[in-house]
Amino acid sequence: MNKQPRTAVILCTCSGIISEKIDWDAVQAQLAEHPDKPVVTTDELACGAENLEKLAAWLKEHQPERVVVAACSPREHERTFRGLLASAGINPYYLQMINVREQVAWVTADPGEATRKAARLIGAALKRVRHHQPLVERHVPVRTDVAVIGAGPAGIQAALTLARAGRRVTLIEKEPFFGGMPVRFEELFPNLECGPCLLEPGMGELLHGPESEHIELLTLTEVTEVKGSFGNWQLSLRQQPRYVNPELCIGCMVCAAVCPERRENPWNCGGELAAVDGPFVGALPNLPHVDAARCLKLNGQECGACLAECPVEGALDFGDTIRDSVVEAGAIIVATGAEELPVAPPAFAGKDNVFSAYSFERLLAMTGPSGGELVKGDGAAPASLAIVQCAGSFDDAVTYCSGTCCQAALKYAHIAAAKQEGLTVTRLVREQVVAGVNAARLFSHDHSQVVRYGGLGDLTVAETDRGRVIVCGSNGAEVPADMIVLCGPTVPGQGTTQTARLLELGVDDAGFIAPIHALSGSFLSPLKGVYLAGTCRGPGDIREAFASGTAAAGVALSELVEGRDLTVDPQVAVVAAEQCAGCKSCIRVCPYKAISWDDATKTADISDILCRGCGTCVAVCPAGAITAQGFSRAMLRAEIEGVLS
Numbered sequence: 349m350n351k352q353p354r355t356a357v358i359l360c361t362c363s364g365i366i367s368e369k370i371d372w373d374a375v376q377a378q379l380a381e382h383p384d385k386p387v388v389t390t391d392e393l394a395c396g397a398e399n400l401e402k403l404a405a406w407l408k409e410h411q412p413e414r415v416v417v418a419a420c421s422p423r424e425h426e427r428t429f430r431g432l433l434a435s436a437g438i439n440p441y442y443l444q445m446i447n448v449r450e451q452v453a454w455v456t457a458d459p460g461e462a463t464r465k466a467a468r469l470i471g472a473a474l475k476r477v478r479h480h481q482p483l484v485e486r487h488v489p490v491r492t493d494v495a496v497i498g499a500g501p502a503g504i505q506a507a508l509t510l511a512r513a514g515r516r517v518t519l520i521e522k523e524p525f526f527g528g529m530p531v532r533f534e535e536l537f538p539n540l541e542c543g544p545c546l547l548e549p550g551m552g553e554l555l556h557g558p559e560s561e562h563i564e565l566l567t568l569t570e571v572t573e574v575k576g577s578f579g580n581w582q583l584s585l586r587q588q589p590r591y592v593n594p595e596l597c598i599g600c601m602v603c604a605a606v607c608p609e610r611r612e613n614p615w616n617c618g619g620e621l622a623a624v625d626g627p628f629v630g631a632l633p634n635l636p637h638v639d640a641a642r643c644l645k646l647n648g649q650e651c652g653a654c655l656a657e658c659p660v661e662g663a664l665d666f667g668d669t670i671r672d673s674v675v676e677a678g679a680i681i682v683a684t685g686a687e688e689l690p691v692a693p694p695a696f697a698g699k700d701n702v703f704s705a706y707s708f709e710r711l712l713a714m715t716g717p718s719g720g721e722l723v724k725g726d727g728a729a730p731a732s733l734a735i736v737q738c739a740g741s742f743d744d745a746v747t748y749c750s751g752t753c754c755q756a757a758l759k760y761a762h763i764a765a766a767k768q769e770g771l772t773v774t775r776l777v778r779e780q781v782v783a784g785v786n787a788a789r790l791f792s793h794d795h796s797q798v799v800r801y802g803g804l805g806d807l808t809v810a811e812t813d814r815g816r817v818i819v820c821g822s823n824g825a826e827v828p829a830d831m832i833v834l835c836g837p838t839v840p841g842q843g844t845t846q847t848a849r850l851l852e853l854g855v856d857d858a859g860f861i862a863p864i865h866a867l868s869g870s871f872l873s874p875l876k877g878v879y880l881a882g883t884c885r886g887p888g889d890i891r892e893a894f895a896s897g898t899a900a901a902g903v904a905l906s907e908l909v910e911g912r913d914l915t916v917d918p919q920v921a922v923v924a925a926e927q928c929a930g931c932k933s934c935i936r937v938c939p940y941k942a943i944s945w946d947d948a949t950k951t952a953d954i955s956d957i958l959c960r961g962c963g964t965c966v967a968v969c970p971a972g973a974i975t976a977q978g979f980s981r982a983m984l985r986a987e988i989e990g991v992l993s
């Protein structure tokens with residue numbers, strides 16, 4: 349670069365906050381000797397509306413090609429000063445801003461030192477700004493509808509919040525019903541409220557309320573592929589056939605009553621379903637579905653009992669097929685949930701009347717396999733119940749506490765004791781976590797025996813003349829245990845693992861989807877336009893599910909505004925295709941999944957919408973093919989040389 353571009357320097361006093369440390373007159377005097385001969389002005393409060401007008405006039409008068417502003421943090425006012433340049437007819441990216449308030453005036457005790465440091469930073473900015481290129485912001489239209497994956501409490505809450513704001517929502521659920529886990533829990537801790545009663549108003553609203561016209565609920569559906577980026581996602585969906593026409597079926601379940609074929613009920617942990625049946629009493633939508641693997645007719649045998657008895661012609665539809673479709677959405681909310689890790693320690697394997705927390709939950713429910721009766725496998729009432737907490741937690745496989753199992757155990761103890769007078773209830777605990785006012789109340793009303801144990805390996809099961817007991821090896825305690833509940837840890841649900849893989853989202857050590865920041869950004873994934881709700885982010889209770897569903901929907905609403913285009917920051921990384929060596933290193937390291945492989949050109953391709961300009965790919969590219977616009981090597985080198993010279 350032979351001829352140096354004309355440069356203007358604006359020095360802000362910040363109403364004395366900066367100038368009480370930095371002597372701007374001295375700096376001005378130094379700049380008068382600078383070889384670039386910049387034009388310089390000092391302003392009292394450069395960000396003020398009136399002063400900006402005056403500065404715009406001053407810039408128009410001097411017509412500089414580059415501008416350096418020495419003021420406060422770019423985070424606070426870089427957009428303001430870019431606007432100033434634009435209003436003076438100068439490309440906004442010809443600006444270089446230096447933070448002499450936070451990084452000089454506030455942290456340098458000696459005014460002489462502060463003045464020298466400020467002058468040096470301005471000198472470096474003058475060297476850097478020569479290399480700035482004119483950049484142009486791109487505006488792209490965004491879709492404002494949202495796809496929600498998972499129709500548990502978090503997904504339902506997100507869908508309703510969006511629909512109330514008039515957004516179109518596609519709510520995708522892999523099961524034949526919606527409501528997630530809690531819709532199958534008769535009482536929820538800490539207040540022992542009825543799970544279905546708590547969820548049904550929202551579920552009813554979603555199916556039949558005014559919001560229902562904005563929500564398309566797709567059950568038996570999974571996402572098979574996701575393409576696109578913020579504002580313009582395309583989700584490929586595969587919906588399994590229900591063999592029932594939801595428009596015609598009246599949900600009378602006559603078909604289930606006459607169906608001759610039986611199968612295990614996977615949702616009830618006991619009991620049977622007909623080949624055509626509803627999953628459990630109260631499941632919504634109130635529709636049966638046909639298990640194609642068990643239906644005699646679908647397997648070429650003579651049947652049709654359901655067809656013969658169904659009171660509505662066409663309600664059963666054996667011509668139903670798999671439906672593949674593509675849904676377009678501006679944002680995606682992942683609410684795919686968690687599940688209980690099944691634990692089967694050798695000491696308990698093959699023993700009767702040993703339950704997981706979930707199967708015990710269903711046993712206690714009126715809609716469960718025993719109609720809510722607390723009975724053993726032989727139909728007799730138990731004399732004792734042993735609830736083993738932390739079963740499988742704090743071990744090699746699951747090192748963490750799920751934070752909810754203690755409350756679940758207290759709930760089981762309470763409900764079981766209420767169902768059967770005289771029942772001996774013992775909780776075997778390693779740690780007890782009952783945080784929060786309501787949880788503490790549940791704890792204070794607990795009348796069960798408490799025995800400490802040291803891990804599943806510490807426990808054995810023995811038959812004695814007093815009946816079955818669990819023996820704790822570490823302390824010799826013998827716990828009466830006609831019925832045993834092993835409360836396993838909460839782990840990511842299958843849908844969570846699958847969705848993380850599809851969207852290429854990172855997971856934490858436990859396999860839950862890792863948010864962009866665990867504290868300040870727990871609803872945001874690193875992918876712009878993909879938000880997180882519920883237990884896909886880690887173990888949590890229903891309160892947290894409702895709250896996070898609302899929060900994720902709120903973020904989607906604030907980012908996808910009707911009529912507002914997406915402004916794409918041009919300060920992103922770009923690949924010089926002719927230099928790309930095709931090693932794909934950049935694709936592997938980009939934390940924001942902004943880089944894809946272009947099969948046609950055999951080069952890496954960076955989406956300017958997804959790129960956040962972090963520079964990781966620039967550093968890793970062995971071919972030097974990637975440049976961070978606004979942070980090129982030439983700019984950084986010039987700035988460093990300027991500071992050191």
Ligand code: SF4
Binds near residue numbers: 596600658
């Ligand atoms: S398919 Fe027919 S029989 Fe079965 S629930 Fe629907 S209406 Fe009733």
Ligand code: SF4
Binds near residue numbers: 968
């Ligand atoms: S790291 Fe560089 S060379 Fe390798 S694929 Fe990415 S742009 Fe191409």
